[in-house]
Amino acid sequence: MCGIAGVMFSNREEHVGQFLFTMLKSLQHRGMDSAGVAIYRPEPKDWLVRIVVEDEPEEALSKIKYRLNVTKYERPKKLNDGTYLIEFVVPGSIKLDEIRSVLRKLGFPILSLGRYSVISKDVGLVEDVDGVFKFSESKGTHGIGHVRFSTESAVDAIHAHPFQTPEFPDIAIVHNGQITNYWKMREYLELDGHVFQTDNDSELIIHYIVNKLRKGMGLEEALESAVRDLDGPFAFLISMPEGIGMARDRLGLRPLVVAEGDGVLAAASEEVAIRKILPESKIYYMRPGEVRVWTQ
Amino acid sequence: MDAVIDASKLMPREINRKLREYAKEYKRIIIRNPNAKHYIAAGLVADVEVVIEGSAGYFLGTMIHGPKILLEGNAGWYVGDNMTSGEIAVKGHAGNGAGQYMYGGTLIVEGDAGDRSAALMKGGRVIIKGDAGLMTGLYMMGGEVIVLGNVNDYAGEMIIRGKIFVGGAVKSLGKNAKVEEAPPEEVERVNSILRKYGLPTKDSYYVILPKSLRPVYKPPSGTPAMKKLFPKYRVVFKYDICIGCGTCAMVCPEGVIKMKGYKPVAAREADCIGCYACMNYCPTDAVKVERVAESMTNRARIDSSTFNYMRQMASIGHPPVIGMGAENKYFPSLDQLTFIPGQTSRPPIDSYREPCDTEVVLGDRFAERPLKLKAPIMIGAMSFGSVSKEVKVALAKAAGRLGIAANTGEGGMLPEERKYATILVVQYASGRFGVSASYLRAGDAVEIKIGQGAKPGMGGLLLGEKVTEDIAKMRGIPIGADAISPARHLDIVGPEDLKMKIEQLREITDWKVPIIVKYAAGRVADDVKIAAKAGADIIVIDGKPSGTGATPYIVTEHTGYATMAAVVEAHKALKEIGLRDKVSLVVGGGIKTGADAAKVLALGADAVMVASATLVPIGCTYCGTCHNGKCPYGIATQKPELRRRINVELAAKRIENYLKAFIEEMCMFAQLAGKSKLSNLEREDLRALTFEASMLTGVKLMGVERPASDLLRSDE
Numbered sequence A: 001m002c003g004i005a006g007v008m009f010s011n012r013e014e015h016v017g018q019f020l021f022t023m024l025k026s027l028q029h030r031g032m033d034s035a036g037v038a039i040y041r042p043e044p045k046d047w048l049v050r051i052v053v054e055d056e057p058e059e060a061l062s063k064i065k066y067r068l069n070v071t072k073y074e075r076p077k078k079l080n081d082g083t084y085l086i087e088f089v090v091p092g093s094i095k096l097d098e099i100r101s102v103l104r105k106l107g108f109p110i111l112s113l114g115r116y117s118v119i120s121k122d123v124g125l126v127e128d129v130d131g132v133f134k135f136s137e138s139k140g141t142h143g144i145g146h147v148r149f150s151t152e153s154a155v156d157a158i159h160a161h162p163f164q165t166p167e168f169p170d171i172a173i174v175h176n177g178q179i180t181n182y183w184k185m186r187e188y189l190e191l192d193g194h195v196f197q198t199d200n201d202s203e204l205i206i207h208y209i210v211n212k213l214r215k216g217m218g219l220e221e222a223l224e225s226a227v228r229d230l231d232g233p234f235a236f237l238i239s240m241p242e243g244i245g246m247a248r249d250r251l252g253l254r255p256l257v258v259a260e261g262d263g264v265l266a267a268a269s270e271e272v273a274i275r276k277i278l279p280e281s282k283i284y285y286m287r288p289g290e291v292r293v294w295t296q
Numbered sequence B: 001m002d003a004v005i006d007a008s009k010l011m012p013r014e015i016n017r018k019l020r021e022y023a024k025e026y027k028r029i030i031i032r033n034p035n036a037k038h039y040i041a042a043g044l045v046a047d048v049e050v051v052i053e054g055s056a057g058y059f060l061g062t063m064i065h066g067p068k069i070l071l072e073g074n075a076g077w078y079v080g081d082n083m084t085s086g087e088i089a090v091k092g093h094a095g096n097g098a099g100q101y102m103y104g105g106t107l108i109v110e111g112d113a114g115d116r117s118a119a120l121m122k123g124g125r126v127i128i129k130g131d132a133g134l135m136t137g138l139y140m141m142g143g144e145v146i147v148l149g150n151v152n153d154y155a156g157e158m159i160i161r162g163k164i165f166v167g168g169a170v171k172s173l174g175k176n177a178k179v180e181e182a183p184p185e186e187v188e189r190v191n192s193i194l195r196k197y198g199l200p201t202k203d204s205y206y207v208i209l210p211k212s213l214r215p216v217y218k219p220p221s222g223t224p225a226m227k228k229l230f231p232k233y234r235v236v237f238k239y240d241i242c243i244g245c246g247t248c249a250m251v252c253p254e255g256v257i258k259m260k261g262y263k264p265v266a267a268r269e270a271d272c273i274g275c276y277a278c279m280n281y282c283p284t285d286a287v288k289v290e291r292v293a294e295s296m297t298n299r300a301r302i303d304s305s306t307f308n309y310m311r312q313m314a315s316i317g318h319p320p321v322i323g324m325g326a327e328n329k330y331f332p333s334l335d336q337l338t339f340i341p342g343q344t345s346r347p348p349i350d351s352y353r354e355p356c357d358t359e360v361v362l363g364d365r366f367a368e369r370p371l372k373l374k375a376p377i378m379i380g381a382m383s384f385g386s387v388s389k390e391v392k393v394a395l396a397k398a399a400g401r402l403g404i405a406a407n408t409g410e411g412g413m414l415p416e417e418r419k420y421a422t423i424l425v426v427q428y429a430s431g432r433f434g435v436s437a438s439y440l441r442a443g444d445a446v447e448i449k450i451g452q453g454a455k456p457g458m459g460g461l462l463l464g465e466k467v468t469e470d471i472a473k474m475r476g477i478p479i480g481a482d483a484i485s486p487a488r489h490l491d492i493v494g495p496e497d498l499k500m501k502i503e504q505l506r507e508i509t510d511w512k513v514p515i516i517v518k519y520a521a522g523r524v525a526d527d528v529k530i531a532a533k534a535g536a537d538i539i540v541i542d543g544k545p546s547g548t549g550a551t552p553y554i555v556t557e558h559t560g561y562a563t564m565a566a567v568v569e570a571h572k573a574l575k576e577i578g579l580r581d582k583v584s585l586v587v588g589g590g591i592k593t594g595a596d597a598a599k600v601l602a603l604g605a606d607a608v609m610v611a612s613a614t615l616v617p618i619g620c621t622y623c624g625t626c627h628n629g630k631c632p633y634g635i636a637t638q639k640p641e642l643r644r645r646i647n648v649e650l651a652a653k654r655i656e657n658y659l660k661a662f663i664e665e666m667c668m669f670a671q672l673a674g675k676s677k678l679s680n681l682e683r684e685d686l687r688a689l690t691f692e693a694s695m696l697t698g699v700k701l702m703g704v705e706r707p708a709s710d711l712l713r714s715d716e
């Protein structure tokens, strides 16, 4: 799967959306099925939720309003894959569990859920996705993005990346590659109490990292451990409110290049994406098995 | 005056077309604003200087022949890939795979280079002024690398020929690599090369060299071999008619038959592989070879094949290799399907008197020149190396006369092959043996070999026994070395890589010919969808049972996916993504007659691939000794005394006869089912004789007139 990109500004809000848009456009040849970004703001706000429904969006919205304390909402929008996007805000005081269980009961898949982050993703080219979400106008401290060449799972908005699991809002991942010991690792994590929502290997990486963080590892240590435990070709960026972590598989089968410029850090599958936003900076090719963490 | 190309608004294809055009008139071309675009100067064959003012993306200068390229910025992955002559100088850094698969010319990187520089290089020179990453010179088969800085871990991993000079430190060596202090005359030679390019020199170098020519398949040594115990065949002589000429003993590849004076005797019957050469060549039919029932061990009931095999493992210490297909009888066979006729509900067509259209066009999705076959048959890839030149020429002649496609296989192209085959597919496999821009351009289609049915997930294998001088020259490898292709293309690790590979090959062939992706059947639906989306014109699926020139016995026996299930899945996958009418589907694996082929067409293929079966008309008896060059019929061998047993013209004629009959057979099934075109065969024309075949294919089960899967639904 795909092309990945990430950008971070140290301690300031900038046009992250515009940067990611430019980078993803130059990576478009790596995948044309779908595209998406996750953008972070510096402070937590109320829950921003985006869900997808197949039909009758107005009715779905009223069902949600009836069950959750919705303070703000947008008119449903039609996505490129034919489904509808519903966006609404729930006060930060509401428990995550409550939002999750209401949406699960209603059977509405969650596209984005977070207090720091917003995910925009859909099928189509980068421009098509921006046409729906206008993410290129968003500001933020950091963000990650993805263009997808789908391999084994379905091609629709929900299966586009960045990938997020409602288990851990505000953690998102973009991933280029496969995990070839997926079932082995999943079993191990399930024994540790993790609940998987999909068979997607990107979700596995999130669970894996969270598992290690909960065991007291730092992000960098967790990423190093991931490089040892996860098999197959991969390069991924994982984003959290604190920053972005990244890793490349041991054999270096998937590319990842980074540039650490003045107050701005960028990572991408190919140099061309970084050249577009930081033409002068020195580009560094990540070594096989190398991990890196950028924090605010 | 110099020509200038402003690349900022151009696609790689436009840049390359301009380059080719300007190269005819100008001596120097300047490319402005390259913006890290891919495939710049791909396959450029010209004596011209190209200056690129900026950074380039992937595959800069891939397969160039002649030009001198100066890149002022950084190069992405795979700079100088597979170049055959010319020069590329990179002022900045280079990504992974710099100089991979190189045959000739010089690549200079003034900064650092990434991992796997000079991987599978066969000739030419790579100079890296800075440091080089992991696995420099991975699987190297020739040529020379000079690194002025340090090399990272596993330098020279599995190198079998060539030299890697290192001016800095060598972090660690790969398997089969050894390191020495370079002798003074070598130091001077290296320094004089560096001076030529205005690069700094050093007083001493390490040089990394191969330990052995055959690190994988070392010839057996030391332990005396355990004898095979259980005979599979009985060799019987009729001494009353034997004339004592000794022919049988002479032709026996296994030394089973010995002459006692004028009397032949079967001295080591257990070694007989059932090639029937003794029978075939005996002038009086005085020898007979009969298969005997499988023996079993006393306890545990291990069958004779397995038992003999275990003893062979004990003798040689690595997995024994064989040729041809598997013995495994459990793969479902196309024989479990049968055609049903048209009667009055639909009338049959007279196959003796009425016409049947057999033409098919494959690969008209993006290619300017799709393949127009007179019959839906492609001869499967068999390389020059795995089979003899006589076989290659006979196949090309027969294919040419029938208007069907021949295939070079992965060992380069013989000029005769090109001359006789009207439609020739050139294979592009992971070893890239014999690959160059001119090779690819000489083909009518390019086949990217991802896998082969007989050994899915493994690369091509040609044992050193068959690597003679001719073969070595054509493949760019040392004589007597094993030609082992990597399990995956070093630059195709995932779907987006396949897409880039297809684009790269299109740049080289200028979008003229179809690009084929060939898979071993495995995760068929996923792989087919990926290839289709990556832009393939034609997809080939190779299922089980299927043939091979050399494969570990254990792999061919215990891997794979049945042809009949694979074709249905591939067809369905293409429909699901709405590309069934755009992408052609070709399916092979164990197809021997027109019946097998017609069934595969009815299940959804546009054409079939036939390979091993076309060797039967030349004499092949499926004995399986193809791997070691002892083929008694001169087919899978390079030995002149064995090759003499083939009369090329007669072999070509017999292949032609066989395939003509084959095509007529296909037509018979189409016509008796009421169709006047082969391409109109459909699943409804078939019935399954077994539950299993119906489950695998969705064909209606005979007697119940519904697919077996329907019967399993609980509400029925």
Ligand code: SF4
Binding pocket: B233, B235, B248, B251, B252, B253, B254, B255, B256, B257, B271, B272, B273, B274, B275, B276, B277, B278, B279, B289
């Ligand atoms: S069948 Fe082949 S191996 Fe067996 S005895 Fe005859 S020539 Fe030798």
Ligand code: SF4
Binding pocket: B275, B323, B324, B615, B619, B620, B621, B622, B623, B624, B625, B626, B627, B630, B631, B632, B633, B634, B635, B636
């Ligand atoms: S090609 Fe030769 S060695 Fe191989 S199976 Fe046929 S007859 Fe035997």
